[in-house]
Structures are given as C-alpha cells and as structure tokens.
Amino acid sequence: MAPYKRKSPEEILYSIYQLQRGRLKIIIGSVSGSGKTYHMLEEGKLLKQQGIDVVISAVSTMGRAETVQQLGDLERVPSIHWLKDGKEEKDLPLEALVERNPEVLLVDGLAHRNRPEARFPTRLADIRYLMDQGISVITTINVYELAGVGEQIYEMTGIRAECTVPLNTLELADEVRLIDVSPETILKRLEEGVLGEGAHPALSLRGNLGVLREVSLRLMAEGVNDSLEKHREAEGLIGPSGATERILVSAQYHWNGSLYIRRGQQIAKRLNGDLLIVTFLLRGRPLTKDQQVFKRSIRKLTERIQARFEELELLRLRMLPTMLVRYAIQNNVTRIVMGHSQKSRWQEKWQGSIASRVLRRTRNIDVFLMADRAEQEGERVLPVRPAVKMAAEPFHRLTGRELERRIEDIRRGTFKVYIGAAPGVGKTYKMLQEGNLLLGRGIDVVIGLLETHGREETGKQVGKLTMIPRARIAYSSTELTEMDTAAIIARHPEVVLVDELAHTNVPGSLTKKRYEDVIKLLENGISVITTVNVQHLESLNDAVEQLTGVRVRETVPDAILRMASEVELIDVTPQMLQQRMREGKIYAQEKVNQALESFFRIGNLIALRELALREIADDVDERLEAWEREPALRGPWSRREVIFVCVDTGPQAERLVRRGFRIAHRLKAEWHVHYVHCARMKTAEEQKRLDTLRALTERLGGVMDITEAGSRKHLYKHLLQRMNDMQTTQVIIGQSRRPFLRSLFITSFVQYLLRHARHMDMLIVAVHTQITE
Numbered sequence: 204m205a206p207y208k209r210k211s212p213e214e215i216l217y218s219i220y221q222l223q224r225g226r227l228k229i230i231i232g233s234v235s236g237s238g239k240t241y242h243m244l245e246e247g248k249l250l251k252q253q254g255i256d257v258v259i260s261a262v263s264t265m266g267r268a269e270t271v272q273q274l275g276d277l278e279r280v281p282s283i284h285w286l287k288d289g290k291e292e293k294d295l296p297l298e299a300l301v302e303r304n305p306e307v308l309l310v311d312g313l314a315h316r317n318r319p320e321a322r323f324p325t326r327l328a329d330i331r332y333l334m335d336q337g338i339s340v341i342t343t344i345n346v347y348e349l350a351g352v353g354e355q356i357y358e359m360t361g362i363r364a365e366c367t368v369p370l371n372t373l374e375l376a377d378e379v380r381l382i383d384v385s386p387e388t389i390l391k392r393l394e395e396g397v398l399g400e401g402a403h404p405a406l407s408l409r410g411n412l413g414v415l416r417e418v419s420l421r422l423m424a425e426g427v428n429d430s431l432e433k434h435r436e437a438e439g440l441i442g443p444s445g446a447t448e449r450i451l452v453s454a455q456y457h458w459n460g461s462l463y464i465r466r467g468q469q470i471a472k473r474l475n476g477d478l479l480i481v482t483f484l485l486r487g488r489p490l491t492k493d494q495q496v497f498k499r500s501i502r503k504l505t506e507r508i509q510a511r512f513e514e515l516e517l518l519r520l521r522m523l524p525t526m527l528v529r530y531a532i533q534n535n536v537t538r539i540v541m542g543h544s545q546k547s548r549w550q551e552k553w554q555g556s557i558a559s560r561v562l563r564r565t566r567n568i569d570v571f572l573m574a575d576r577a578e579q580e581g582e583r584v585l586p587v588r589p590a591v592k593m594a595a596e597p598f599h600r601l602t603g604r605e606l607e608r609r610i611e612d613i614r615r616g617t618f619k620v621y622i623g624a625a626p627g628v629g630k631t632y633k634m635l636q637e638g639n640l641l642l643g644r645g646i647d648v649v650i651g652l653l654e655t656h657g658r659e660e661t662g663k664q665v666g667k668l669t670m671i672p673r674a675r676i677a678y679s680s681t682e683l684t685e686m687d688t689a690a691i692i693a694r695h696p697e698v699v700l701v702d703e704l705a706h707t708n709v710p711g712s713l714t715k716k717r718y719e720d721v722i723k724l725l726e727n728g729i730s731v732i733t734t735v736n737v738q739h740l741e742s743l744n745d746a747v748e749q750l751t752g753v754r755v756r757e758t759v760p761d762a763i764l765r766m767a768s769e770v771e772l773i774d775v776t777p778q779m780l781q782q783r784m785r786e787g788k789i790y791a792q793e794k795v796n797q798a799l800e801s802f803f804r805i806g807n808l809i810a811l812r813e814l815a816l817r818e819i820a821d822d823v824d825e826r827l828e829a830w831e832r833e834p835a836l837r838g839p840w841s842r843r844e845v846i847f848v849c850v851d852t853g854p855q856a857e858r859l860v861r862r863g864f865r866i867a868h869r870l871k872a873e874w875h876v877h878y879v880h881c882a883r884m885k886t887a888e889e890q891k892r893l894d895t896l897r898a899l900t901e902r903l904g905g906v907m908d909i910t911e912a913g914s915r916k917h918l919y920k921h922l923l924q925r926m927n928d929m930q931t932t933q934v935i936i937g938q939s940r941r942p943f944l945r946s947l948f949i950t951s952f953v954q955y956l957l958r959h960a961r962h963m964d965m966l967i968v969a970v971h972t973q974i975t976e
Contacts, residue, residue, distance in 0.1 A: 225334035228341045228378040229313065231423070233415040234406060236398040237384040239343035240264060240311055244273035246341060247309045251277065256306040261293040261326075263311045267397055269640075277309070285318045294321055295329045300338065307339045314348035314366045327368050331375075344368070346419040356418060360411040362403050373426055378779070381423045383772040383819065386412035413827045420820035421475070423774070427813040432535065434806050446750060446813040448476025451536040452510075453527055455482055456494040459542060460501050466573050467540045468508050473869045475817060475824075476537070478510040481530055483523050486516045524560035531568050538569045543961040558957060562938060565969060570938075572957070572965040616730035618721075619769040620704070623736050624815040625808060627789030628775040630734035631655065631702055635664035637732060638700045642667060651699040651724070651731075652686035652717075658788055668700070676709045683709045688720045691729065698730045705739035705757045718763050725766075735759060737815040741903060742865045745858045750810040753802060760902045761868070764822065772819045777808035821869075844872035847931040849922060849952070851878065852892040855937045855970060857899055862968055863935050864903040872933075876900045876907040877925060879918055919955040926963065933964040 228246075232239040240262060247257045261282040264270040280300055282293040294317045295310060315326040323329050330340045347356045347363070351370040357363045373379050386409045392398050393407060405411050428447050452467035454460040464480055471478040482501070484490075490498065505512040515530065517523055531539055544556035562570055601609065621630040631654065638648045650670040655661045671691050673684035685708050691699055701724075706717040714720050721731050738747040741758040748754045764770060775783075781803060783789050790798055848863035850856040860876055867874035878893060885893070893909060900907040912921040926934055939951040956965060 223337055225337050225339035226377045227330065227334060227339070227375060228380065229373060229376045230341065230343045230380050230382060231346060231373075231419060232343070232382045233346050233384065233419040234389060234412065235345055235402070236265075236389060236392050237345075238382045239345075241267075241270045241273055242380075242382055243309050243311070243341050243343055244270065244275075244277065247277055247307065248273065248275055250307055257309065258300075258303060258305040258307075259309040260300065261295050261310050261312065261315075263293070265398070278305075280308075283318070287318075292318070294318055295326065295333075297322055297329060297332065300333060301336050304336070305338060307341060308333060310340060310342050313342045313344040313372070314364060314368050316366045325366075325368070327372060344372075346415060346422060349373070349422075352418060352422060356415060359414050360408075361405045362411065362415070373422075378776045379423065379426060380776050380779075381419060381772070381774040381816070383416070383420065383774055385769040385771050386416065387769050388771070410827060413823055417820050417823040417827070420772070420816050420823065424813050424816035424820060427809060427816060431806070431809045431813055434809055438806060446746070446810045447817060448474040448538065449479065449534065449536045450474070450476050451479045451481060451531050451534065451539050453482075453539060453541040454480055454501065456490065456497040456501065458497065460497055461504055463540060463542060463573055464501065464504055464508075464510070468510070470538070470540065470571065471510075475821060478508070479534060479536065480505050480510050480512045481527070482512075482514050483517045483526060484514060485520065486518055524557055524564055527561060528564040528568070531565070536568055538571055538966075539565070540571045540573060543572050543574060543965075544957065556957070559954065562953065562967060565938070567969050569969050570967045572967070574932075574962055574964050614728045616725040616728055617769075618725055618730070618767045619732045619771070620764060620767045621732070621734045621771055621773055622764075622815065622819065623734070623773045623775070624811040625736060625738075625780060625803070626656075627658075627780055627783050628773045630736075630773050631658075632661050632664055633771075633773055634700050634702070634732050634734055635661065635666070635668065638668050638698070639664070639666045641698055647697040649691070649694065649696040649699055651688075651691050651701045652703070653700070654702045656789070657791065660788065671699075676711050678709050678711055685709055685712055686717065686720055688713070688723055691724060692727050695727070696729060698732060699724060701731055701733045704733045704735040704763070705759045707757050716759075718759050721763075722766075735764075737811060737818055740764065740818065741899075742861045742868075743814065743818065745861055746814060747811070750814065751802060751807045760904075761864070762904055765825070770819060770822055772815055774812070774816070777805050777812065780808055781805065844870045844932045845930055846870070846872050846874035846933050846935060847926050847929060848874065848876045848935045849937075850876055850896060852889050852896075853937075855968075856892070856896055859935060859937055859968055860896060860899050860903065860905070862966075864905060866933070866935070866966070867905070874905050875929060876905055877922065878907070878909045879912045879922055880909060881912055881914060881918060919950075919952055919959075922952075923956070923959055926960065931963050933966060934960060935966045935968060937968050938970055 230239045230243050244259070244262070247259065251257045258278045258280050259274070260280040262274075262279075264274065280296060280303055283296050285292050285294065292315070293312075294315075300308060310326070310330070313326055313330070317324055317326065317329070323332060326342075330342060333340060345364065347353045348367050349370050349372070350367040353364055353367050389398075389406070389412050390409060393402060398406075424447070431446060448471070450467050450471040452463050454463045460482070467478055467480070470476070480501075502512065513530075515526060517526060527539065527541075530536075539561065541558065541561070544558050558570070558572055621633055623630045635650075635653075638650070642648045648668060650665070650668050652673070653665070653670065671687055671694060674687035674690070675682050675684055686701065701717065701721055704718050704721065708714055708717060708720075714723070721733060724731050737743065738751075738753075738755045739757060739759050740761055742761050744755060744758055780789075781799065784795055784799060784803055787795065844867070846863055846867045848859050850859050863874050863876060866872070876896070878896070897907045897909075908925075910921070910925065912918045934956065936953060936956065939953045953967060
C-alpha cells in the first residue's frame, strides 16, 4: 500500500484487532522425541525471567528426565483428562485459561483432536480462540502431522499421523522454529528408552529418520524463502537473493521442447530449486498441427513434474531475448535453460542468435545452454535408476591395505558438528550441554577450546567440564593463545569440545587452521564435537557475499562437513536472534547498534537462515544416497558428467571454482579447473593468483591444470581441444563483459564456444551486482 493512502475503516479496525491479538509461535520437529517440548519450556523459562506472565497446560513430558527438569517453577493450569481407546488424552481448559489470562501459554500437540463434547473440535481452534482473547501461544508439532506433507512421508516411510492440521497452519504463525536432530541422536534415544514404548516401528530405521529430517528442513526453507522474498520486495531489491535456486526453461512447441524441460527438471531436482517453464508465441500466428501436438505433450509433462508453465505472446521474434530476460528478473530466476543456436557463423553475424542476445541482457542470472546429443548418441535425458551396488563378498579375505584402512576407521574418533545461520544462535551452548550430558553418563569429556564471547548463559553451561589450558604463542612482540592440540592428545579424553571450527591459528602455530587440529585429534582416536556457522563453508562464500554484502575470510572446506558422522542445525528465528542481540547476549552493548544495522539486519538473518536450512537438507540427502536408500528426495542422476571450469586471473575466478565444485558435488561428477598461459613470462602477481586458485581448488577436492598455448591466437582452440580430450560434458565459464561494438570485430571466448562447443552443455556464470528499484 502507498504510504500516503488513507486507510479504510475496515483496515483500521483490522489493524487494531491485530494489536490486541496474541502471537503464535510453532516449534516443529521431524519426529517425536526431537526435543520440541524441551525447547518450548526453555523459551518459557527465559520469558518468565524477563517478567512475562507464562503458564503451561496440556504439556506432555513423557517422563523424560531432561524435559521434566525444564518445568522448573512454571505455573501449570490443570488440563482436562479423558480416555480415547484406553489412552489418556489432555484437552485445554479454555474457561480457566481465559479467566487466568496469562500473557503466554505453552501447550504441546498442535495437531491434537479434542473430546467430542469440547467447545471446539481441535487444539488449533482452541489456540485461535485464545489468541483472539489476547493470549499468546507457543506450541509444538511433528512434520508428519501437517496435511499434504504427511501423505508424502507415508509413501516414503510408512509413518502416518493419527491427527493432522492443514499445511497452511504454519502461515498463521508469527514465528516458526525447527528443532533439528540427526537420525543417530534419535536412534540413541530409542536405544536408551528415552522415547518410551509407543514409538512407531518405522522410526527405528535410519533411512526413515533421514527422510523425515530432510522434509522438515526443506519445508522450513520454503517458508523462510517466502519471508525473504517479501522482505526484499519491501526493500525494493530486484532479482534472485542467492539463497535458493530457481530454474527457468525456455521451450518452444518443437520436438526438442520436452528435452529442455527434462534437463531443467533434472537441474532443479539436483539443486533443490523451483522449476518454471515459459514458451513464446508470435501474436496472430496460429499453431501448426505439429505444434498443437507438441503443445499437448509439453503441457502434460509440466503438469506431471509439477512445474509452473506460462505461454507469452510476442509482437516480433527479435523481442524474445528481451522478454525472456525480463520474465526471468520478475520471477527471481537464478538460471535460464535453453538450447544452443543452430545458426551458422555468418547467419549469427548477420541476424544474431537468441543465446548471444540473452547473454548481453542478463545480469545476476546464469545461462545454461543445453547440448542436443539425442540424434548423435540417442541419449535418454530422463533420469534412470542406477544399478544397485553389489554388497562386498562376505568370504573375501581382506588384503593388508584393506585391513589397515578398516582398523584406521575403527580407531578414528567420532565427529559431530553443530551448525548455525549466524553467531548467537546457541551452538556453543548446545555443545556444552551435550558435553555435560555425556559426562553424566560416565564418558570422559573435556573442553579443548571455548569462546563464550562474554555470554553469561553460555559460561554457566561449562558445569563440571574440565578445560584444557591453552597453548601460549609469541607473535609480534605479544603473546597469544591457541588450542593446545598436543596437550589434548597427551590427556587423551574420549570426547573433546572444540569451538569455532573455521578459526585461523596464530602464525607460528603447527597448523594453519583449527579444522586441521580437529583432524589430528580424530586421527588419534579422540571424538570431537565442534561448532561452525554456515557462512564459513568455502563453497558458499560467494552466496554469502551476495546475500549480506560481507566477504567472509575464514572458511572451512565442505569436505570437513562431509567427514562428520552427525551434523545438526541450531535453528533460531531472526526475531529471537535480534532480541538476544538487543539484550546484550551476543555482543557487548556498545557493539549492538552497529551489528543490528549491518550483519544482523533482518534481511541478512532471514537469508542466512534459509541458506543453512537448504545446506543441511542437501547434506541429509547426500547421506540418504550414501546409505543406498531408495527414496532420496532429489532423485538419481543418470549420466556420467565431466565438469570443465575455465578460469583466468581475474576477480571472478574463485567464484567459478566454487560454482564448479558445487555443481560437480551435486552431480557426482569429475571436475577440472583449467588455466592457459600464453608465451610471455608470468609476473609475480599472476603466479600468486594462480597459487591461490590452485589452493582453493585442491581445498575443495578438485584438480587444477595449467598449460601453455603458443600465442593468444591459438588460446581458444587449445582450450577446446583440452575439453574434448577430457570428454567434457559441461563447461563452466564466466560471462564476457566486452562492449557490444568490440564484440562485432573481436570474438570473445564465450562467442567462440557458442559456435564450436555445441556438442557439450555450457553454464555461463553471471557477474553478480545488487539491483534496486
């Protein structure tokens, strides 16, 4: 609404109603026993400490000692007990709650159905009634208790909820928080009997728990993405945020239209993105019989794969590139998928090609040009089920090397990572909490390194844990401290807690990075629990800069996260995080305003939260595939892919390397980074840049080749020959920013490949800039 437009009487009344109405916060988990009630009660206690009037009713602790402890001195309003099929149920005492009139009510089981004679049939209706009375509510739900999602979960796991709520219930909430728990943790709780005897048998299967967890993460990510898009729209920001992928396929009513859509579907599935399809028709020109047939088949295909389809009119064919790019910008598209040009060099010179005109007009949008191999190779673009890997022969005698490797794996410590979207979400708090729980069970746990940043709540969690003194290192006429890895190895505890995995050690330390110290500890048979923020993952460095405007200098290779036996996300809503910041629980008071106006802006926190949710969902999916479980949500990839990344020494080279890694990782592909040097000697600056690029490539698990070309004249041909020798299926290059007039006389590398590399897929990566209205 325009700021100067007078509100109608109805709008004024609704605004007043909203002011008086209670708030709703939903805490969601993948499964019963994930810790929803524990965290709900913990939030209630914190609110009470702030002077808020909090009561509880119909809360089910299930006799779990840790949850019972959280009840503390919270006031309980007795619930109404009744029997359903011999099982005790609890309904909310609405009249008693309205009479008591607390500021906040904590209640379990949002999907609960009330007794037949109750005022309302469901707990959701009870909660809405209480909110209308001005009472705020914090409540809990499992992901499979959401209608719609529940059906998908039942098909994949056989788990079905007795009662459900509509999927749009989450949209009613002012805040939704996910409690993320790894399958290993749930299985441990089942084994210890913490979850009771009523657990569904299917919950004892690790693969089922993985599916439930991934669905929860993706559902949350979608909700957070909606919030992010609304925020960006309000801020006047145009184009993709960088937190999620949105694929647009440009397909005409032609025999290859369905091939482009299938490839777009594959890309969207592997990158966990949305899929949009658009086709353009010339105004006033009727479809031929063949086009009508292709139209029907394409419409059926898009409905089957649940993609969004639009048909747009053109006045002239030359307007297609402009219309396509405009449509992509309006829909926050991150990648356009289209076919290579079929024109000859002279036709392109005279008429221009759609692909080259699209590339001239795109900003912040990658362009994927699909090779058409169907005629030459008869390639199926449809994903196919991979062959089942045969189990190792049980009677095979292990070789000496195989035996050594198995023994190394047995001796190696267990590695667990707590990951968050930003500082202050509670990673260190949770790590210390788990350390104390393990200590209480008789496990030898120590603190290897702790950074409380002066947070009182975190410091209190140290409890009875022993702290290993830090090593002192002389540096630049001063003395600094680092984790004493040698002392920890000498002490040899069962578990060590190590904060801030991405930290760079003081120059002069035995290792450059803290994650290298952690690897040493694991190799010495010591289990490690550690913390890291999502913005420190190496391959997300560019996405984080695009989202927040901040280039993170301290990074961790993605492979470190994949080494972990367990990765758990600590999810906190942006509102909670900003409140913690204002209360001085993250940074000192003098830094609060500066942080809230820079990195801790609400838009940044929403975007980082979505990035973290999607990254952990991808990690879960990778683990499902590694467990060789049938229903990995992304589906299998059918072709052997070889990715070839072309780099120069320019500022975008690191971005191309990281993009190459992420695509290769998702496609399970080989990937190579290539730089070609021409005849003259390398300068010291060029050599330094190449060393940096090689180090980045190797840190991400790739190989960088540097070759020589006789002259710049043969540079393009040399690179194309290298691609062909490696049987490249996809080449990744940066967009050329050469002025249009200059490109008419001097062929750029992109233009050369557009003409000579039509037998392979091409991803032309955009140079990202912030666009505002």
